[in-house]
Amino acid sequence: MRILITGSNGQLGSELQDILKDNTNYECYFLNRKQLPLDQTAIIQDILGTYQPNVIIHTAAYTAVDKAEAEQELANKINYLATEEIAQYCRLNETKLLAISTDYVFDGNSSVALREDATVDPLNVYGLTKWKGEQAILKWYPEAIIIRTSWVYSTYGTNFVKTMLRLMSEQEGISVINDQIGSPTYAYDLAQIIVYIIDSGKWIAGIYHYSNEGQISWYDFAVAIRDIQRLNCQIDAISTSAYPTAAKRPAYSLLDKSKIKNTFGIEISDWRSSLERMLIKLKS
Template sequence: MKSVLVTGANGQLGQSIQKIASSYPELDFVFASSNELDITDVTSIEKKLSIKAFSYCINCAAYTNVENAEKEPEKAFKVNSEGVKNLATICKEEQTVLIHISTDYVFDGEKGSPYLVTDATNPINVYGASKLEGEQHIQSLMRAYFIIRTSWLYSEFGKNFYKTILQKAREGADLSVTDDQVGCPTHAGNLAKYVLNLIAGESMHYGIHHFTDEKSLSWYGFAEEILRENNLFGKVQLEKAKNYRTFARRPAYSVLKK
């Protein structure tokens, strides 16, 4: 039986993995929230990884607030770069394969067509830069790793765009959503299955991979889909936001190609 450690287990992906874990009886899971395992603390990682010989570590721990990262970059880099470096170092020592979740925001969005794993990275915000640095630490330290870039995660867990739009619509609020950014909304449950199937099948090669639900949409288009899916389209006002601005720059087109 393969032992699997999941860090950041209380986040969207971590909870999505917990939800389907029983469907993989050949895998022995240990779930650790960020409070139980702080990847910025080497001792915390060593203590958790020493409890058994883990075959895999799925790193779902991350600083993900894109807006706040611009205001507190040191916190973003502490988790997304230094924390990942800590985890990679100890996983290598313990001969544990690291599966790390990364982001479409490592790209600048200027390509205009879907990004391949071989395309040059060029993040335009602190969050993307911190995640890219984490990727680079893994690549420089390890051979046995998977870096999985994904995008626009949503699920029934935590805070995300889908839940926010649905809540506001059910409250009867008017919605104003930008169509200036295009990406691939991805259900965290589908990403969870992809990751666990990777472990169960062991057919993929080490390195960087892209996973999304493949359908590209703007945020406005995604909002339309959410309303339609919940029989709310036409029942609330949805308009395209004019002069939409965020503190953090975001890639205009960050569709990932597998």
């Protein structure tokens, strides 16, 4: 089986490389943004055709949430139009598609964990373009699996955990938002689930939610990072209004994982245990 992974240099793509690179059951192609330039939509299907994959794992995206407010056309091209090209290719060539989406498709007004059928109403350009990408997949290739995830971090790339570690080592005190609620996702855990789904041969199309278990704020996340690492840094809790950004964020985007757990028979790690594993790996 030939598997093609987009966004190979991203957090999730890098974790998938680590898991799949020595897997002799699959012939894997890991494409970065130069090998598959998603902003050049006219050539995407031709590039995919040279690899003739049986499965595409589409992790690549425009993820600069604040920057997207000023680069709407580029974000739309990468997250929506390029995804549409990939979905069309999969339909024409009977290629399975597993694509990654985001909790940012929601408006954050819920008070309970969000199910896959919850009302979608993005607050920012990034969320809107990812939702349009979802719609394109459902239109052209409804046999696809879409996994929405949240607060992704990894030993690879730039993310909240690594930023907090840097700031805590440089400053005596920092301020972190405490009124945005969700749950982090260790990219390695999500990569393992993706490979498990492919290994199982149990392909059940639809939208699924995945993050690590638990409910926390960004402030809680930062405190846990500090405490696990035994750092000496004062962390003050602040409201979203005290830290304005170009793009609005959902205040509550906790994902209900019941569907993916029940459908594929998986267990999901608690956010803190996954964070501890990531921090150990980061030191090694």
